[in-house]
Amino acid sequence: MKKTLISLTLATLMTSGLASAMPSEGKVRADMGITESNLLAADQNRYTYKNMQEFMKTKNIDSGVMAPILLEQADKPLGDVEFTYDGKKMNLQNMLKDHRADAFIVLKDGKVVHEQYFDGQNERTKHQMMSVTKSFTGILAATLVAEGKLDRDALVETIVPELKGSAYGDATVGQVMDMTNNVKYSEAYENPNAEVFQHMKTIGFAPMEEGYAGPKTIREFLKTLQKDGDRPHGEEFHYISANTDVVAWIIENVEGKSFDQIMSERIWSRIGAERDAFVIVDGEGTELASGGLNATARDLAKFGQMLADQGKNLNGEQVLPTKAIQSTQAGGAPEAFEKGGYSHHGMTGWSYRNQFWHTDNANQAYTALGIFGQWIYVDPTENVVIVRQSSAEASIDDIRDAEMVSAVNAIIEKLK
Structure with missing residues (x-):
């Protein structure tokens, strides 16, 4: 999808890579009944999630001059998959329709065994990925750690002095990456007084x-956040979007470049991306590194395959350090995850590491997750990658999340 509301001059700059710092302007579509108040709501998100540049300020993420790597088709397709959840027999096709999937891709050994689109989406559609963005931010931070440019044990305030005196100042980089730092911040989307809504106001997901x-x-907003009581950092998993935007700030200061660059x-x-991606930004051009990425399902599958292949792209070229992938694949602290009360959604025994959700199963599988049904699942042992883009009716749905976990397990088993 090309940018809307963009001049010929700016388009020329984009092709030369010189305009990455220039956000495109979004707008409200009153003619469609879409406003800041309902942008993410179930009645609107089947359109907005496929067309976010119409509504939000964004920056381009350039795919560069490298020739796109085209995904190959496997000789044997996946076909439909049957599985059981909570004693109920289900099949993949019915689940995808019920979950309001927009795209679903499965790779085995780097080849497509299943690719399907719904509700007008196609292979060119750049879909809103919500908190899947966090995992991109996390793996970039893990890359800097692997390269010796960033110390997980360093205090945040030594890298981002502006956060001294906030909840983040005396937390370590690693604690923020793994979300075990103490911050008073509620991610309860059903509560209009939760801190997440003040966060959302800064980028236009909620009106001021x-x-x-x-x-x-x-x-x-990040500078205003304080601790929640005297709980020490590092003991309990607490999933909050603000942490990821702090990680992005750290990355930018270490690299001396903007997040999109x-x-x-x-x-x-x-x-080998086939298309540019884009990321949502606030009024001063700061990227929403916690939830603003929009990209095609195919290119997200290539990202997942790169993780499964220990940092190499489909041409065998090293993209990210193997150490960064291994650090993520090793998983986090299940005891901290359990203390945080997140052993639901079919996630009993899971952990969190480098902004990825880790299954801690025998295959060392892990996943990037976003509300309203966004997934990138990576099983490095079986070399399977699963991407789902959705416009679900609810931001979080424990039952449907558990159904998806059951479906993923059945897919992995069928592809063995």
């Missing part, structure tokens, strides 16, 4: 009401 006097940018140079221009 008349007379609003709170922070108006992502980084203004780093994403392009480190990942998107090297995986």
Whole structure:
């Protein structure tokens, strides 16, 4: 999808890679009944998730000059998959329709065994990925750690002085990457008073009401966050989007570049992407590294395959350090995850590492997850990658998440 609301001059700059710092302007579509208040709602998201540049300010993530790597088709397709959840027999096709999937791709040994689109989406559609974005941010941080440029034990305030005195100042980089730091922040989307909604206001996912006097940018907001009591950092998993935007701030300060540039140079221009991606930004151009990535399902599958192949793209070229992949694949601390109360969604025994959800199963499989049904599942042992893009009715649905886990397990088993 090409940018809307963009001049010929800016388009020319984009092709030369000189305009990565220039956000495109979004707008509300009142003619479609879409406003800041309902942009993510079930009645609107089947359109908005496929067309986010119409509504949000964004920056391009350049795929570079590398020739796209075209995905090969496997000799034997996956076919439909039957599985059982909670004593109920189900099949993949019915589940995808029920979950309002927009795209579903499965790779085995780097080849497509299943590719399917729904509701008008196609292989060119750049779909909103919500918190799947976090995993891109996390693997970039893990890359800097592997290269010796970033120390997981360093205090955040030594890299981002602006956060001294906030909840983040005396947390370590690793604690924020693995979300075991102590911050007063609620991710409860059903609660309009939760901190997540103030966070969302800074980028336009929620409206700033008349007379609003709170922070108006992502980084203004991050500086306001304080600890929740005296719980020590590092003991309990607490999933919050603000952490990822802090990690992105750290990455930018270490690299001396913007997040979109780093994403392009480190990942998107090297995986053989067929199309540019884009990321949502706030009013001053800071990227929403916690939930703003939009990309095609095919290119996301290539990212997942690169992880499964220990950092190599489909041409066998090293994209990210093997150490960064191994660190992620090793998983986090299940005891901290359990303390955080996240052993649901079919996630009993899981952990969290480098902004990925880790199954801690025998295959060392892990996944990037986003609300409203976004997945990139990586099984490095069986060399299977599964990408799902969805416009689900609910932001979080325990039952449907558990159904998806059961479906994934059945797919892995069928492809053995």
